Amino acid sequence: MIARLAGIALVVATTTVHAQHISGGAQYAFAGYAEQGPSLRFGGGGPAGHLTVEWRRIGLTLAAARLAFEPSDGASVAESFDMTEQAVAVRVRTTGPVTLEGGFVQRDITPEHAAQSVASLRLGAIAAFPLAVGSDVAVRAAYL
Numbered sequence: 001m002i003a004r005l006a007g008i009a010l011v012v013a014t015t016t017v018h019a020q021h022i023s024g025g026a027q028y029a030f031a032g033y034a035e036q037g038p039s040l041r042f043g044g045g046g047p048a049g050h051l052t053v054e055w056r057r058i059g060l061t062l063a064a065a066r067l068a069f070e071p072s073d074g075a076s077v078a079e080s081f082d083m084t085e086q087a088v089a090v091r092v093r094t095t096g097p098v099t100l101e102g103g104f105v106q107r108d109i110t111p112e113h114a115a116q117s118v119a120s121l122r123l124g125a126i127a128a129f130p131l132a133v134g135s136d137v138a139v140r141a142a143y144l
Contacts, residue, residue: 021054029065033083033115040078042115044069059091059099069115081114083107089122099126101142120144 089103124142
């Protein structure tokens with residue numbers, strides 16, 4: 001009897017584990033920022049990271065980056081600034097390869113007058129096609 005219950009518990013536990021997926025990563029990001037004139041061009045980089053939790057057909061992705069920008073050569077008027085970007089996205093898999101996505105992106109600048117801050121909503125879809133074990137190709141179309 002105990003062996004049967006243990007066997008049933010093992011089957012139930014392994015089938016529910018396959019429906020869950022957690023991934024994360026840390027990166028170092030590089031970026032460029034430009035406005036109208038050549039005196040307003042910047043380059044920089046900084047740490048970034050993401051965390052994705054998927055359960056059955058629903059997924060939640062959190063991402064953040066903190067980049068420090070310095071004026072490019074010839075940008076005598078501009079001052080250095082820091083950019084912090086946070087993104088949150090909720091995904092729902094509708095069919096095998098297609099997932100619908102809704103999210104929010106916020107970008108803050110310090111000091112405030114150095115560049116433009118922005119916040120936006122993102123709606124779109126992702127199509128992911130498996131290539132081999134552990135690799136796939138994804139195509140994203142989104143409206144900000």
